[in-house]
Amino acid sequence: MLLIHCPYCGEARPELEFRHAGEAHVARPVGADVGDEDFEAFLFLRANPKGIVFERWRHIHGCGRFFNAARDTVSDRFLVTYKAGDKAPADIEGGRV
Amino acid sequence: MADMLPRDEILEGRMVEGEGVTVMPAAPASRLSLRAPEKSLASLSKALGLELPTNPKSSATVGSRAALWLGPDEWLVIEGSGAALAAACARVKAFHAAVDISHRNTGLIVSGPRCADVLNAGCPQDLSLAAFPVGAASRTVLGKAEAVLWRTARDAFRVECWRSFADYVFMLLEAAARDV
Ligand SMILES: [Zn+2]
Numbered sequence: 306m307l308l309i310h311c312p313y314c315g316e317a318r319p320e321l322e323f324r325h326a327g328e329a330h331v332a333r334p335v336g337a338d339v340g341d342e343d344f345e346a347f348l349f350l351r352a353n354p355k356g357i358v359f360e361r362w363r364h365i366h367g368c369g370r371f372f373n374a375a376r377d378t379v380s381d382r383f384l385v386t387y388k389a390g391d392k393a394p395a396d397i398e399g400g401r402v
Numbered sequence: 403m404a405d406m407l408p409r410d411e412i413l414e415g416r417m418v419e420g421e422g423v424t425v426m427p428a429a430p431a432s433r434l435s436l437r438a439p440e441k442s443l444a445s446l447s448k449a450l451g452l453e454l455p456t457n458p459k460s461s462a463t464v465g466s467r468a469a470l471w472l473g474p475d476e477w478l479v480i481e482g483s484g485a486a487l488a489a490a491c492a493r494v495k496a497f498h499a500a501v502d503i504s505h506r507n508t509g510l511i512v513s514g515p516r517c518a519d520v521l522n523a524g525c526p527q528d529l530s531l532a533a534f535p536v537g538a539a540s541r542t543v544l545g546k547a548e549a550v551l552w553r554t555a556r557d558a559f560r561v562e563c564w565r566s567f568a569d570y571v572f573m574l575l576e577a578a579a580r581d582v
Contacts, residue, residue: 306526313458313473313474314458314459314540315458316458316459318527318542319526319527321526321543322526322527322542322543366541366542366543366548367473367540367541367542368458368472368473368474368476368541369472369473369476369541370473370474
């Protein structure tokens, strides 16, 4: 079984306790000149690349917390997980934030 | 709680005795779902009479009362004597949310040298003594149900699940006790 490291529980736990929650670091557009296209991008447009993605995950059947993860969609390997609110690690090769 | 309605225990009278494992319902208890930020913990701990644990997967026990860490701001408090837990927290001025879930959950005791093996039939977590020592507690999955596991002794776990899942969880453990 795939093990996912929860940054709040501090250990690797079975994937059955987790739920995927979409792309991470999607920032809500702010400002007076925000238009429909900005909101279209915010609400609907996702990168979905083949390779390394930054995603939100939730330890729903564990501590309940959302956190972020960098995962390789080719190998399904988790490269790193980090707490919600933390910046994406810059040293992940090929990652898009 | 004094004003609690009398209610049939859902697993009343049911018990499984397999090879090296016994599954039976836990005695009725009062339970509290407690959510609170770090700065409220001191006053809540004082009101509840135990130190709310802050380490993941840990618990604190004083007499018949226990607090299990479920998340960074969430605890399951179990009181075996029937004393009112929500009333104890109601006096606390510090910010918190305390919900009486005495009847939402039901408890099972899984004991015997093969208790971890039987739970592992439905729970994917590592329940070895090294990874899940005595006193460890965690919310996890048990088959298709969500449950909280708490290792109360080397050879004993308390399983807390929702009352509506109790029949399913019991039968899952019953089948596991037969097969493990
Ligand atoms: Zn967690």
